[in-house]
Structure formats: C-alpha cells, structure tokens
Amino acid sequence: MKDLLERKLWRVNGFVALLAVVAAYAAAIWLFVPLAPKVEASGPSLAFFADLAFFVLASLAMGGFFIVQPNEAKVFTFFGRYAGSAREPGFSWTNPFVKKRSVTLKAKNFGSQVLKVNDAHGNPIEIGAIVVWRVTDSAKALFNVEDYESFVN
Numbered sequence: 001m002k003d004l005l006e007r008k009l010w011r012v013n014g015f016v017a018l019l020a021v022v023a024a025y026a027a028a029i030w031l032f033v034p035l036a037p038k039v040e041a042s043g044p045s046l047a048f049f050a051d052l053a054f055f056v057l058a059s060l061a062m063g064g065f066f067i068v069q070p071n072e073a074k075v076f077t078f079f080g081r082y083a084g085s086a087r088e089p090g091f092s093w094t095n096p097f098v099k100k101r102s103v104t105l106k107a108k109n110f111g112s113q114v115l116k117v118n119d120a121h122g123n124p125i126e127i128g129a130i131v132v133w134r135v136t137d138s139a140k141a142l143f144n145v146e147d148y149e150s151f152v153n
Contacts (some may be wrong), residue, residue: 006139009076009084009094014065017093024058063096073103073138085138103138103148110152 031051068074068089076083076098083098087105114128133152135141141148 004082004139004143006085006137009074009086011086011092011094014067014091014093017061017064021058021061024054024061028052028054028058060096061093064093064098065091066094066100067091071104071106073105073135075101075103075138075142077101082139082143087138101142103135103141105135105138107132107134108149108152 028051031047031054066074066086068086070089072089074086076085076094078095078098083095086092086094110131110133112129112131114126116124116126119125131152135148145151
C-alpha cells in the first residue's frame with residue numbers, strides 16, 4: 001500500500017469567489033426580471049433555462065466556501081478519496097463537492113501515571129512522563145489511525 005502524504009489543496013481566494021457567486025446571482029435576477037411579465041404559450045424560452053442555470057450554478061458554488069482558523073488544518077475528501085489539505089488561515093473556496101474535516105494543530109499534553117519501579121540496585125523510585133505532542137501531517141492523522149488523540153494516549 002502506498003504511503004499517504006499530505007498535499008496542498010487547490011483553492012481560490014474566498015472573496016474573489018464570493019464576488020463571482022454574487023455576480024451569478026445578479027445575472028440570474030437580471031435575466032429573470034424581463035421574463036416575468038411574458039408568458040409564452042409555447043413553453044419556457046431559452047433565456048429562462050439560462051436564468052435557471054445561473055441560479056443553480058451559483059447555489060451549488062455556495063457549498064465550496066470554508067474558513068481555516070489559525071493552528072488548524074482542513075482535510076478534504078472527494079467522493080471518499082483524499083483530495084488535499086489546507087493549512088493557511090483565511091477565507092477560501094474550493095470544489096463544492098468535497099467533504100471538509102478539521103484537524104487541530106495545537107500542541108497538546110499527555111501525562112502518564114506515576115509508576116513505582118526499582119532501579120538496577122533495587123532502590124524504589126517513582127517515574128512519570130509528560131509528553132507534549134502536535135499533529136504534523138493532517139492526512140496521516142485522519143486516515144492512518146482511527147482516532148489520533150486516543151492513539152497518542
């Protein structure tokens with residue numbers, strides 16, 4: 001089996017994409033207003049279908065917006081296949097058919113229980129450990145183990 005490596009997701013600046021979606025909604029309204037008073041006996045015109053296409057495409061595109069917070073990564077899957085990860089904080093847009101999952105990149109602590117053991121000379125000592133860890137590869141954290149937080153524990 002091939003080793004899964006984190007790769008960068010294709011994405012667009014969210015504000016540019018939002019401007020395009022608003023323009024598509026505006027085009028749908030602009031096409032619909034002249035059509036509203038006209039009712040043709042032969043059925044809907046080609047302009048009506050163009051208007052409907054603008055509205056449907058703009059509505060589908062709304063599902064592609066996402067926000068990545070600082071110290072967070074988003075992992076995307078496209079119909080069950082790993083599509084990529086986004087680590088840079090900000091507002092972005094990508095394919096609206098991907099599923100988004102968040103992974104925190106913050107440092108976390110895990111403290112083990114104190115154990116009583118004997119050293120090489122038979123002297124009793126107590127040992128314990130505090131492990132500081134963080135996710136470095138978001139794809140491996142989500143796909144190579146079932147629950148990465150309990151895996152560390």
